[in-house]
Amino acid sequence: MTGGSARTTALAVGPAGPERVGRTLAEEVPVALSYDGTTQAVMLASPTELNDFALGFSLSEGIVDTPPQIERIERVDHAQGIEMRMWLAPGLGARLMERRRSMAGPVGCGLCGIDSLEAAARPLPRLPGDALRLAPGDIGRAMAALRGAQALHDATRAVHAAGFWTPAEGLVAAREDVGRHNALDKLIGALARIGRDAAGGVIVMTSRVSIELVQKAVLARAPVLAAVSAPTTRAVAAAEAAGLTLIARARGESFDIHTHPDRIALKEVPHDA
Template structure:
């Protein structure tokens, strides 16, 4: 399966209609299976699926480190794709104790959870990280991310998540039709590359919602930068986890919310 397909259509305007061919993003059901049982089925772009699966496993707390995966394979089925894990004994036991279903459409990060406690789970603190970022890098982050979005360039219909390291710019990015999936892909890619999430900031093309803060905190990243708005609940979670949130970052400007001490703003009231 490929992430972009060409599809014919009609472009209709004031002067009539004309035949066009558009590049459209593909989305397929991806089953995430652990020890022979499916934990989640997510609609996702069929690219970087190894990154996606490992990022999902890390951000959802199925595993804590990559060495807890004994085997992994991606299997293509007639109706979708299966990312198949075999876990170490300790993680298998932990997963059996908290197994839940999360089948949902694109953009639904909390579908299928079976208790309110799971929606507001405790997060690890990222307050102890010493990383700092200059305000110019924050202001330029989402614009820099656009240079790492080839699927978006073709389709104008996918989200991206990138990793910004101070002084280096965007060093890695992943795309998907789902914003949560793009973030999971990035988290998985960072882990497999041996890059500590605490060494930089995650940059998003989307809004900052509760589940985006949860996933970033589980990855150990202390800074979230987004082109759009945060939710109020997401900011409460970020504050509690010690995470810096910079939102509306576009056109050389941004709003700075929780834990502004990591950002060199030049303003004495927030420095």
């Protein structure tokens, strides 16, 4: 369970009649995230780049603030799935208890198992005003760069991707997973491993935008989150309150800006009707 995909056969039915064909399918594996010997979450995920996933989840869920606060990460393969064991620096156990979750849900839901409504609507810090200014064409360039980094999607047509793009560097990193929030956690972990956050650029995603993606993007200090599909109303409200520029339906040269359009250098912004 390491490649993220597996070959199988299917009966393809078309105008010429049925035929047996080979197909490459995305793997979906239960991944248990445990801290100091206690399981915190069980997520269905792609079994790739799981160290990034473990680190990114820990950062985006507020379990740790910096990578060194996880003293060790160990992967243990079981017949039923994969366990990512993490050992925290002394003194972090109390914080973990405050953020207690027990999640065992489908990959489409990043909030499964939260034990209170307050936890689902956790307050977010306000992003600082910054000098980032993007040309409208930058959004299309960022999405195109992400599209070129989706090897697992090309093989399976069944996974999401998250990437980080800057005008000066292009695509800095990209990660894929069957779960959109898992892909973003992997990206956050990958950036943390090279000593970066998402400030100064754009997080780009291949999915719809729900509130947990906004929460994770803000905590990663991303000023802009862009996605190919639409956001939810709660995601827009959270982005507005946190100072995040939320862009949706980004396809080709077209996109919608739902919040904080000042980071995009538009020639003219029409007044509200």
